[in-house]
Structure formats: C-alpha cells, structure tokens
Amino acid sequence: MNEAEDYIQLTTRLQESNRLGGVMGILHWDQEVIMPTGAAESRAQQLGALAGVLHEKTIHPEMGRLLDRLPRDNENGFTAFEWCNIQEARRDFDMATRIPKTLVTELAELSSRAHQVWVKARAENKFSDFAPVLKRLVDLKIKWAGYVSPEMQTYDANIDVFERGTTQKNITPVFDRLKAELIPLIKSIQESDYQPETTFLSGQFPIDHQEALGRKISEEMGFQFDKGRMDVSVHPFCGGSHPTDVRITTRYRTDNFVESLYAVIHETGHGLYEQGRMQDGRDLPVSEALTMAIHESQSLFWERMIAQGRPFCARYLPSLAETFPQNFKDVTPERFYEAVNVSQPSLIRVEADEVTYPMHVILRYELEKGLFDGSIQVEDLPELWKAKMVEYLGVEPATDTLGVLQDTHWSGGAFGYFPSYTLGAIYASQFYQTLMQTKPDIEKQVEAGNLTPVREWLGSQIHQKGRLLSVPDLVKQVTGEGLNPEIFLDYLKNKYRQIYRLN
Numbered sequence: 001m002n003e004a005e006d007y008i009q010l011t012t013r014l015q016e017s018n019r020l021g022g023v024m025g026i027l028h029w030d031q032e033v034i035m036p037t038g039a040a041e042s043r044a045q046q047l048g049a050l051a052g053v054l055h056e057k058t059i060h061p062e063m064g065r066l067l068d069r070l071p072r073d074n075e076n077g078f079t080a081f082e083w084c085n086i087q088e089a090r091r092d093f094d095m096a097t098r099i100p101k102t103l104v105t106e107l108a109e110l111s112s113r114a115h116q117v118w119v120k121a122r123a124e125n126k127f128s129d130f131a132p133v134l135k136r137l138v139d140l141k142i143k144w145a146g147y148v149s150p151e152m153q154t155y156d157a158n159i160d161v162f163e164r165g166t167t168q169k170n171i172t173p174v175f176d177r178l179k180a181e182l183i184p185l186i187k188s189i190q191e192s193d194y195q196p197e198t199t200f201l202s203g204q205f206p207i208d209h210q211e212a213l214g215r216k217i218s219e220e221m222g223f224q225f226d227k228g229r230m231d232v233s234v235h236p237f238c239g240g241s242h243p244t245d246v247r248i249t250t251r252y253r254t255d256n257f258v259e260s261l262y263a264v265i266h267e268t269g270h271g272l273y274e275q276g277r278m279q280d281g282r283d284l285p286v287s288e289a290l291t292m293a294i295h296e297s298q299s300l301f302w303e304r305m306i307a308q309g310r311p312f313c314a315r316y317l318p319s320l321a322e323t324f325p326q327n328f329k330d331v332t333p334e335r336f337y338e339a340v341n342v343s344q345p346s347l348i349r350v351e352a353d354e355v356t357y358p359m360h361v362i363l364r365y366e367l368e369k370g371l372f373d374g375s376i377q378v379e380d381l382p383e384l385w386k387a388k389m390v391e392y393l394g395v396e397p398a399t400d401t402l403g404v405l406q407d408t409h410w411s412g413g414a415f416g417y418f419p420s421y422t423l424g425a426i427y428a429s430q431f432y433q434t435l436m437q438t439k440p441d442i443e444k445q446v447e448a449g450n451l452t453p454v455r456e457w458l459g460s461q462i463h464q465k466g467r468l469l470s471v472p473d474l475v476k477q478v479t480g481e482g483l484n485p486e487i488f489l490d491y492l493k494n495k496y497r498q499i500y501r502l503n
Helices: 003-033 037-058 061-069 080-097 101-124 127-148 154-162 168-191 207-221 257-275 292-306 310-323 333-340 357-373 378-393 419-438 442-447 452-461 471-479 485-499
Strands: 228-232 238-242 245-250
Touching (some): 003 238, 037 080, 037 101, 061 080, 101 127, 127 154, 127 357, 154 357, 154 419, 168 378, 168 419, 207 228, 207 257, 207 310, 238 257, 245 257, 257 292, 257 452, 292 419, 292 452, 310 333, 310 442, 357 378, 357 419, 419 442, 419 452, 419 471, 419 485
C-alpha cells in the first residue's frame, strides 16, 4: 500500500470519529437545553460509553499502523491541507494512547454527573455539596496530565487543550500587565463625576419581543438559521455537531433585554466561525477552529468591537425604539452607546463589561494555578474567591452562588479554559485595529446596516484558515505582529476615558 492510500484510510477513520464527536455534541446540547432532569444519570453513562468508543477508535492499532507508515517529515509532497490532518491525527493518537480507557470513561461520566451536582449546588448555595466532586475532577485532571504530557506542569497540560502551545510562562506576564493597568482604570471610572444615564435600559421587556429582536440581528450578522438554531439555557453557549448544525443559546430576563441581546450577538460570533469554516474537509481536523482564544476573539469582536460601537448603536437604535417604544422614545444614539458601555464592577463574570471582565478571568486563572500546584485546597476556594473579588473589583459576593459556584466550566473538568476569554479579547482588539486599517470605511458600512464586509473579512482571514497555521502564525499573518496586550489596553483606555470624561 502506498502513502496516498494510507492517507485516504486515515481520513476515513478521522471522519468517522468526527461524526461520533458530533453525536456527543448534540447529547451535550440536549443535556443543557431540553433533557429532563431525571435523565442525568443515564446521560452520564451514555456520554461515558461514547467517550470510551471514541477513545478506542482514536487508539485503534490500525491508526497506529497507518501513522507509522506515513512520514514524520513532509518530504513527500503532501499538501498543507493533507499534512495538517496527518499531524493532528498523530497528536491525538499519541495523546490518547497514553491515557487508560478507564480514566477517559471516568472523566466523561464524572463531568456529566458533576454538571447536575453543580446546577443543584448553585441553586441551593451549597458549595459543600459541589466540593467533593470538584476535588475528584482536579485529581483526575492532574492524573490525566501526568499521562498526556509528563514533561509539562500539570496546569500547563490542561491549558494546552484549549490554547495549544501556550503556558503559564506566556500568560502570567500578560495578566500581570493587565492587572497593573486595569485596577487603576476601574478605580478612576468608579470615582468619575460623570456616570452615563441608563434608566431607559430598565423596565419590562417581553421575552417574545427580545427573541424576535435577537433573531433579526443574528440573521443580519449572517447566521444561517437553516444550518443552525437558537434556544435557551442556564449559561449561553454555542454547540452542535457540524458547520451545518450550529446551535446557539441565550437566557432571558424580563427586566433586562441587554444581557440576552448581547449574549445572542456573542454566541452568533461563535456560530459564524463554525458556519464559516472551509468548505473542504469539514469532518476532518484541518477545518476545525484553531484554539478557544481565537474562537473567543470572534465572539468578542462582534459583541464588543462591533455591537458596542457607536456605528452599530446608531444603526440599531430605531429597531430598539420600535421593539420597546416606552423605553427608547427620546434616546439618542450617543446616550445608547454610553449606556451599553457602562463600566461597573459586578459579581457575575458573564454580566461583566469589557474593562472589568479580565479581572474575573485573572481571578479564576490564579485559583486554578493554585489548585494544580497544590498551594490552594478546594475547601478554601470560597474565601479566596471573595478576597480576590474585593482586591481586584472592590465587590464581595454575599453567597457562593454569586461567587465560586457561578461558572459551569469546573463541573465539566474544563480547567485552563478561562485564560482563553481574555487572550481572545486581546486578539479581538488587534484584529479590529487591522480591519480599520484595511477597510477605512468599515464604520460607515456598519452604520448603514451592511455587516457583510465584517463577516467576509473575518471569514477569509480567520474562519476559512482552519488549523493550517499556528496561533502565532495566524495572528502575525493577519495583524503583522504577535499577541500584544498594549493594543487592548490602549483601546480600553481611549474608549472609557472618553465615555467617563477622564483626563
């Protein structure tokens, strides 16, 4: 058998695994959106069984034989597309063959079960109920890291799942820089004599009106509802099984339409990345999104750079006035722009504004570091959480529901995920600066309601590149430089000093 035939056999196996992964994606979506609560235990077993099957397919001896016959250096003229699939398959095989199937199954089952434990503990404000399962998850992920990347620190191995090639050595200096600049900025904003008027954002907003408005804007951004859908979940997310089946969710409050609307815009940003992936090889690793930070950069680009910008606010104010006439009767675009950009320390990460949000991420990053290096015990998390919230944001959660229990990530064993949010915000600001330089009239296009050039630019520059480039190479290709927190800091300082009339 020649290498071309080996490659075809390899991709056949990769496609089958990808499709099974898609089935798991739908089961996860179902668990979050419509599954009856009584099905939690059976769902955990189903997900565990599927994870075991997928693991066996990944480490199948024939996969090993195919990869042994395929070259380790691309001297044989494979295209970049083909070579990416070979490298991704080899990475997954090498990782998976190091992990016992029992650990894979236990992690999948425990993550599913832990989600239900977390939901109940959060509702009842009982961290003590969640603590034992969280401790077990940390122990298993430390054990997992020892199998997968024994040469790495255990937390770095977990970060690598979401941000390949990124370690604490890369992240910590960036986060320390953000802390040094943002804590004083947050304080200045708090002490400013000028505070934007936001009373018109409070009131009663019928959920059916919110749904219609969110869907309209999502469609105008370019989300294809014949290849996707929008539902309600406790925690907004983007999931699904394939670029032709992308599922986004939001959550609604009758007294606050901004939260649900901007969650829709955020998740649509994720959805556009998935729907916009390269047309070829959509069941192969090469077409998949690069890392979570790059994914997050796309949702934040739309939510923060576009939808919280003056042109977007001017464009959509008439739609808001039509949807909620009692609130928006005499509101000007500038007042609306300032209101949706209010910066105020809050307890809840997903409700945080773009200035305070990084502090939520840095807090979680520092706690996770401690859990993995042994300097922090699970039972100490609630008090440490409160202390860091006071230090970084000047607010203290009265309950664990509003504090350490607010996020779903730990219940899914997703340690090392949080840094992606703020790395994504930095990348988003860099991409936006490049878009403004490349298309100087882009703000006029947005104000005219033409969002297509934004989507097409992101599609050609990022979405369609799949995994053909590393993150540093992609960012350099798009922006001309690597990760640069100074662009993000300049963006925030310029914008918020203007809004809050700071010198």
